[in-house]
Amino acid sequence: MSSERISDAELTIMEILWERAPLTATDVAARLPHDREWSLPTVKTLLSRLLSKAAVEHRADGRRFLYSPLIGREDYVAHESKRLVDRLFGGKFMPLFAHLAEQENLSDADISEIERLLQEMKS
Amino acid sequence: MSSERISDAELTIMEILWERAPLTATDVAARLPHDREWSLPTVKTLLSRLLSKAAVEHRADGRRFLYSPLIGREDYVAHESKRLVDRLFGGKFMPLFAHLAEQENLSDADISEIERLLQEMKS
DNA sequence: ACCTTCCGACTACAACTGTAATCGATTCGA
DNA sequence: TCGAATCGATTACAGTTGTAGTCGGAAGGT
Structure with missing residues (x-):
């Protein structure tokens, strides 16, 4: 399902969520591999693209979001x-x-x- | 070699040249698979992108070019x-x-x- | 009741892709 | 020799990707 392609950068985010979820955007950023140290805005952009591709979902937790993978x-x-x-x-x-x-x-x-x-x- | 990525559309062109080369742009267009019937300008654009990626080379033949793959x-x-x-x-x-x-x-x-x-x- | 900080949302922007139109030069048919 | 067809080169333009900045609102410390 969900035939929208996941890009390379997006895959890096997915790998983090596959290893452990749910996570906040900040948590995801903290778990980036060392050769991919992106800024927090970058991580948020990638997460929202994954959201619109229906590859992840998020649930409100107070005023932030907890992200989880939607595709396995x-x-x-x-x-x-x-x-x-x-x-x-x-x-x-x-x-x-x-x-x-x-x-x-x-x-x-x-x-x-x-x-x-x-x-x-x-x- | 040649670490420039070859895109999907470009790969379609490479497949044609791998099967038979050298070919002119028009020849390449004529050999497009039926689910990929691009206009001649499109084929030429793709060929020139492949040229700049050093994935193919061309040799003048009169006033047109004969293209051949550079990477196997x-x-x-x-x-x-x-x-x-x-x-x-x-x-x-x-x-x-x-x-x-x-x-x-x-x-x-x-x-x-x-x-x-x-x-x-x-x- | 403020000021700082943190969040998500929106905006930015260049490179790459898919797909093509247009243009100036050339050659070929009539 | 003159118009038509053909070539390569240049330009176009929207969508995706990589990478980030900015902004308005809410939360929390004091």
């Missing part, structure tokens, strides 16, 4: 992963897997781990 | 895949694989195919 991280991840697969791999999973496997230069341990995963999935 | 599809795909893994999976391959595998509901045939791939990769 799982949903977002699924959506973005699918987007990549569609854009670059013709919607097919296998070519992406092949690409990643090659790219990542998997260790034998990784390979065993994947094999274990696959066994579990076999119907 | 493989490189682009690798870059974007890594970007996704970094943004959403903490840079780790395994969680992405687990997510995709679950998401895609792999058939037994798919699983066998993957197992074959893995065997090939074992050192």
